[in-house]
Amino acid sequence: MTRQIRDVKVLNNREISKGVFILDLSTGLVDAAIEPGQFVQVKIEGSRETFLRRPFSVHDYDASTGILSLLVQVAGPGSLKLSGAGKGDSLNIVFPLGNSFTLPLNGERVLLVGGGCGVAPLLYLGKRIRKAGIEPQFLLGFRESRSVLETGEYELVGKVSITTEDGSMGEKGFVTQHSVLSVDSFDRIYCCGPEPMMKAVAAYALRTDTWCEVSLEHLMACGFGVCLCCVVDTTAGNLCTCTDGPVFNIKNLKW
Amino acid sequence: MVDLSVNLNGLVLKNPVITASGTFGYGSEFDDFIDVSRLGGIILKGITAEPREGNPYPRMAETASGMLNSVGLQNKGIGHFISEIYPVVSEYDTQVILNVNGNNIDDYVKVAGLVSGLGKINAIELNISCPNVKMGGMAFGTVRQSAREVIRAVRNVWNRHLMVKLSPNVTNITEFAVIAEEEGADSVSLINTLLGMAVDSESRRPRLATVTGGLSGPAVKPVALRMVWQVSRAVKIPVVGLGGIMNAADAVEFLIAGASAIQVGTASFIDPDISVRIIDGIGDYCRRHSLSRVTQITGSLEL
Numbered sequence: 001m002t003r004q005i006r007d008v009k010v011l012n013n014r015e016i017s018k019g020v021f022i023l024d025l026s027t028g029l030v031d032a033a034i035e036p037g038q039f040v041q042v043k044i045e046g047s048r049e050t051f052l053r054r055p056f057s058v059h060d061y062d063a064s065t066g067i068l069s070l071l072v073q074v075a076g077p078g079s080l081k082l083s084g085a086g087k088g089d090s091l092n093i094v095f096p097l098g099n100s101f102t103l104p105l106n107g108e109r110v111l112l113v114g115g116g117c118g119v120a121p122l123l124y125l126g127k128r129i130r131k132a133g134i135e136p137q138f139l140l141g142f143r144e145s146r147s148v149l150e151t152g153e154y155e156l157v158g159k160v161s162i163t164t165e166d167g168s169m170g171e172k173g174f175v176t177q178h179s180v181l182s183v184d185s186f187d188r189i190y191c192c193g194p195e196p197m198m199k200a201v202a203a204y205a206l207r208t209d210t211w212c213e214v215s216l217e218h219l220m221a222c223g224f225g226v227c228l229c230c231v232v233d234t235t236a237g238n239l240c241t242c243t244d245g246p247v248f249n250i251k252n253l254k255w
Numbered sequence: 256m257v258d259l260s261v262n263l264n265g266l267v268l269k270n271p272v273i274t275a276s277g278t279f280g281y282g283s284e285f286d287d288f289i290d291v292s293r294l295g296g297i298i299l300k301g302i303t304a305e306p307r308e309g310n311p312y313p314r315m316a317e318t319a320s321g322m323l324n325s326v327g328l329q330n331k332g333i334g335h336f337i338s339e340i341y342p343v344v345s346e347y348d349t350q351v352i353l354n355v356n357g358n359n360i361d362d363y364v365k366v367a368g369l370v371s372g373l374g375k376i377n378a379i380e381l382n383i384s385c386p387n388v389k390m391g392g393m394a395f396g397t398v399r400q401s402a403r404e405v406i407r408a409v410r411n412v413w414n415r416h417l418m419v420k421l422s423p424n425v426t427n428i429t430e431f432a433v434i435a436e437e438e439g440a441d442s443v444s445l446i447n448t449l450l451g452m453a454v455d456s457e458s459r460r461p462r463l464a465t466v467t468g469g470l471s472g473p474a475v476k477p478v479a480l481r482m483v484w485q486v487s488r489a490v491k492i493p494v495v496g497l498g499g500i501m502n503a504a505d506a507v508e509f510l511i512a513g514a515s516a517i518q519v520g521t522a523s524f525i526d527p528d529i530s531v532r533i534i535d536g537i538g539d540y541c542r543r544h545s546l547s548r549v550t551q552i553t554g555s556l557e558l
Contacts, residue, residue, distance in 0.1 A: 003287040005528055043525065048320040051472055053525055094527065219315050221322055222524040226280035226300075228326045229315035238308050238329060 001032045003097060003224065010089040011067065016150050019074040020117060021083045022059065025091065029066040034058055035100030036125035037215055037247040040070070041223040043092040044078045052221055053094065054078040055242075057121040057192075060153075068095075073117040097223045098246050101125050101190055101213055103132060108187035110136040112158070113175050113201050115193020119149060121215050125190060126157040135159065137186070139178055141197065145169035176200045186210055202250040212250045216241050257541040258548040259534070261295070261516050263493045264441040266378050266416040268295035268350055268516060271549055272506065272534045275497050275520035276301055276354035276380060276420075277326065279530075281340045282347060288527040293534060295516060296350035298380050299340075304362040306332040310387060316453040316462035321472025321499070322521060323451050325387045325465040328356055333366045337373065345375040352378045352418065356385060356392065360408045367413040377415050381406065381440075384422030384447035386469045396422040396447075402431055406438040418495065421445040421486070423475075428482045429489035436490045444495035444518060445486060446479045471521040473499040480512050487513025487554060501529070503536020510537075510552040 012024040039057050044050035060069035074080050085091065101121075104110050110129055112122045119140055129136045136158040142148045145168035154160045161180045162170025171178050175197065181204065191201045192215040205212035218241040220230035225243035232241050233254045239245070259270035273296040281299050282291045291297060309329025316323045330336075336353075344351045353376050357363035363381070370376050383402055385392030395401045406419055419435040421428055423446035432443050448469025453462040461467075479498025487494045496514030500506050501522045509517045519530045526532075541549055 005288060005526070050317075051320055051322060051525070052317050219313050221315050221317075221324070221521075222527075224284055224527065226278060226284050227315065227324065227524055228277075228300075228309065228329050229313075229324060231309070231312055231314065231329070233312075 001029075001034065001096060003094065005092065005094050007090050007092050008068075010085045010087055010091060012087060013083075013085050015083075017147065019083075020149060021072045021074075023070045023072060023082070023085060025068045025070065025093070027066040027068050031063050032066065033063070034061050034068065034096045036128050037100035037121050038096040038098050039223070039246060040068070040093045040095035041097060042070075042082060044081050047077060047081065049077040050081060053223065054082065055097075055217075055220060055223055057215070058096065058124055059120045060124050060127070071117055071120040094223060098242055099244070101215070101247050104129060104134055104188050106133065108134065109185065110134055111139060111186040111189045112136050113139045113141075113189060113191040113193070115141045115175065115197040116143070116147065117149075118193030118197070121192050122190065123153055123157070126154065130157045137161065137180060137184065139163070139175050139180055141175035141193065142169070174200065176204050188212070191215070199255050202253070202255050205250060213247050214250060214253070215246045216248060217246065257538050257546065259538060259541075261550060263495070263515055264416065266350065266441065270295040270534050271510065271516040271537065272530055273298055273350075273352070273495065273516055273518045274523060274530050275518035276382065278520040278523045282344050282351075285523075285527055289531045292348040293531050294349045295534075296352050296378075297344075297347065298352040298354050298518065299344065300330055301328045301354040301356045301382055301385065302330055302333050302336050302366060303328055303356045303358070304333055304365045306330065306335065311464040313462065313464055314468070316468070318451070318453055318470065318472075319474060321470055321474035323453055323463060323468040323470050324448070325463045325468035327387045327465070328385060328392070333369050337369065341373055341375070350377055351375055352380050354380045354382050354420070355409070356382045356388070358388075360405050363405055364408050364412050367409045371413060371415075378418055378441075379413060379416075380418040380420050380444060381409055382420050382447070384420050386422070386424065386448055386450045386467070387465065393422050393424060393447075393450075396431065397425050399430060399434060403434050403438055406435055406440060410439045416441045418442045418444050420447055422447050423478060423482055424450045429485050432486040432490045436492050440492060442493040442495055442515075443486060443490065444497060446475070446482055446498045449475050449478065471499065473501055475499045476505065480508060483509055483514050484512040484556065500533070503533045503540060506533050506537055507540050507552060510549070511554075511556050513554045513556070515550070515553050
């Protein structure tokens with residue numbers, strides 16, 4: 001769909017883990033195409049500390065109802081303010097922005113790797129992959145059991161494996177150490193999370209010669225390719241995370 | 256019907272709202288949000304003779320009521336502009352103004368010379384005030400003799416409208432405006448960003464890879480307004496005001512302080528349609544104040 005500036009209504013805001021919220025927004029649109037991996041820029045009104053919009057991945061989206069969900073982790077004044085949004089509040093967003101994940105082909109085996117709140121774009125991606133007839137494997141890494149996000153929605157879409165760094169839930173260690181990687185092999189890996197984690201997953205993908213896309217999060221001012229602040233160093237030079245990304249194939253990144 | 260048109264020393268704009276260089280790409284990035292042809296003018300992202308990769312990431316730090324940037328004039332060079340971008344921007348029914356940069360005088364002259372062959376470009380904005388490049392940029396715009404030399408050299412090869420963008424990082428900006436006027440500039444635009452810095456107290460590291468960068472946004476508006484007022488009293492050529500304009504009231508303040516036109520910059524990052532809303536707002540202001548022409552606002556500060 002064409003990018004637009006739009007006032008949307010908050011339908012629901014619930015805290016799913018300490019400091020992590022899911023906001024359901026009514027876009028008022030019907031059958032608008034928003035793709036997995038795209039993001040929205042949310043205006044945070046009323047504070048000199050939140051001058052710029054805040055980018056959030058599309059966590060979930062239902063084209064038939066026009067309801068779009070964001071996963072918001074409180075990390076600063078912008079996300080803190082947003083976490084306090086209540087039912088009926090209006091938010092001004094610019095969307096949909098950025099490119100999207102490349103969907104798999106029929107019969108391919110798919111792994112979705114998320115770290116912490118980096119799982120944000122993977123639920124909608126998983127749903128779209130499932131709709132296309134493929135059951136994806138989720139591999140979700142967290143620091144400890146307390147920070148594990150609820151996985152019920154992911155389990156409706158595919159198989160879910162968990163790692164925690166302290167072993168308090170799922171397998172102990174990092175996602176790249178999980179047994180699913182030694183038991184199964186995959187045609188496509190999709191990954192989003194902290195950069196060290198994505199680099200480790202990218203290294204695994206390169207080692208095993210597996211196709212891999214990652215979704216990057218860089219500081220940005222505009223979100224639509226004019227400020228040139230969110231650049232990432234690629235084989236094609238500096239590219240904008242907001243318009244050339246946020247999804248990049250790892251073979252194009254200088255990692 | 257309010258007449259919003261302005262005449263900047265022969266450069267006619269359908270209204271006084273221009274989008275500032277580096278905040279509007281090459282125009283087409285905004286096609287989804289606004290009708291770019293409604294604008295008085297668009298100033299394109301700064302161009303250099305050769306392609307530039309710009310500075311390392313991070314290049315941006317949000318600050319109180321503003322932001323710092325240190326992009327460093329990332330662009331694909333004048334050759335790419337002429338072959339790929341010029342045909343696209345030529346379609347807009349607005350004044351398309353090229354922001355010209357260089358590492359040395361020869362670079363500025365080369366770019367200006369090449370632009371002379373582009374019929375749709377009626378004006379260039381000579382950027383002698385970019386704070387984010389090691390050579391050129393602000394190094395020219397903060398030393399009187401260098402400013403004079405680069406303006407003179409470009410004036411010799413460019414016979415259409417020459418707007419000179421001034422740096423606020425000087426003791427007395429009016430001296431540079433006077434130099435621009437003496438060297439034949441048709442207008443001056445001010446202010447470019449204020450040199451600033453941000454630090455992460457936890458890591459004790461600078462928040463920009465280049466340590467320092469250019470501050471923009473409402474945080475700089477009072478400084479910009481003061482400089483526009485001073486410069487408009489010091490020169491006869493038109494002054495184009497910019498610095499922290501977020502809405503029509505801000506724009507009108509710059510006109511009152513002496514600007515003949517204004518530029519909308521950082522605000523477009525947050526509200527990509529703000530420039531056309533400012534045009535509408537200026538029209539509303541004129542109607543509320545029973546003004547038939549927007550030019551009646553310029554320099555109307557009551558002392």
